[in-house]
Amino acid sequence: IGQSIHYKESVDSTQKIAHRLAYDDAPEGTVVIAEEQLLGRGRMDRAWHSPKYSGIWMSIILRPNLPIPKAPQLTLLTAVAVVQAIEEITSLSPQIKWPNDILMNGKKVTGILTELQAEADRIISIIIGIGINVNQKREEYPDELKDIATSLSIESGEQINRSVLIRGIFNRLEHLYEIYLENGFYPIKLLWESYAISIGKTITARTLNHTIRGKALGITEDGVLQIEDEEGKIHSVYSADIDLQ
Numbered sequence: 121i122g123q124s125i126h127y128k129e130s131v132d133s134t135q136k137i138a139h140r141l142a143y144d145d146a147p148e149g150t151v152v153i154a155e156e157q158l159l160g161r162g163r164m165d166r167a168w169h170s171p172k173y174s175g176i177w178m179s180i181i182l183r184p185n186l187p188i189p190k191a192p193q194l195t196l197l198t199a200v201a202v203v204q205a206i207e208e209i210t211s212l213s214p215q216i217k218w219p220n221d222i223l224m225n226g227k228k229v230t231g232i233l234t235e236l237q238a239e240a241d242r243i244i245s246i247i248i249g250i251g252i253n254v255n256q257k258r259e260e261y262p263d264e265l266k267d268i269a270t271s272l273s274i275e276s277g278e279q280i281n282r283s284v285l286i287r288g289i290f291n292r293l294e295h296l297y298e299i300y301l302e303n304g305f306y307p308i309k310l311l312w313e314s315y316a317i318s319i320g321k322t323i324t325a326r327t328l329n330h331t332i333r334g335k336a337l338g339i340t341e342d343g344v345l346q347i348e349d350e351e352g353k354i355h356s357v358y359s360a361d362i363d364l365q
């Protein structure tokens with residue numbers, strides 16, 4: 121991972137560029153990194169604030185030979201890799217909020233967006249977009265983000281070397297990806313659960329159509345969140361926003 125890096129000063133979205141490269145047969149492990157994104161995208165079509173020089177905005181192309189339903193596992197795997205790399209080079213111990221938010225003190229430091237190119241039911245390429253708030257200062261955040269987002273620098277009180285963190289993520293990701301391809305998702309699931317905030321707690325999951333409140337039991341082999349409601353009924357949640365209360 122990171123053998124081929126497309127480094128750009130300013131782009132609309134690294135995700136969009138990576139899609140095009142993947143479509144043009146870019147090899148597995150190709151990475152697109154930009155200093156700034158003018159149209160950074162988050163999950164559920166939200167905008168992703170990507171100011172110049174202060175974050176890590178990158179998209180990684182993987183080509184696992186897997187059926188489509190396995191894709192969420194790679195999102196969870198990426199979250200573990202990013203948490204481990206952050207732990208390795210800062211004094212921080214971030215946690216993961218299902219499926220893929222990385223939080224410090226309840227505020228978001230990293231978001232992960234995975235998208236697929238597929239044929240029939242197989243994955244041809246998976247584009248993993250990673251956005252990390254690294255060196256932003258508190259006063260630089262727009263008002264609407266101040267309460268929900270933070271940066272590694274705000275949390276640790278240190279300036280963080282982005283190149284070192286990027287290298288750390290490549291190493292961790294490559295290592296976990298090898299474990300995953302050899303041994304399956306189980307070892308990754310255990311790691312993921314050890315970093316997860318919500319497991320065992322009462323949460324509210326808002327999906328497109330309804331809201332489920334109950335205890336988060338854990339994730340299945342496929343990365344699906346299981347919630348037990350007050351009547352003891354177990355719900356499988358594939359995609360939702362989670363409130364930790």
Ligand code: BTN
Binds near residue numbers: 162168221
């Ligand atoms: C989320 O939490 O909603 C996911 C955010 C993903 C942001 C990253 S930044 C690099 C890549 N390019 C994008 O436009 N989005 C992802």
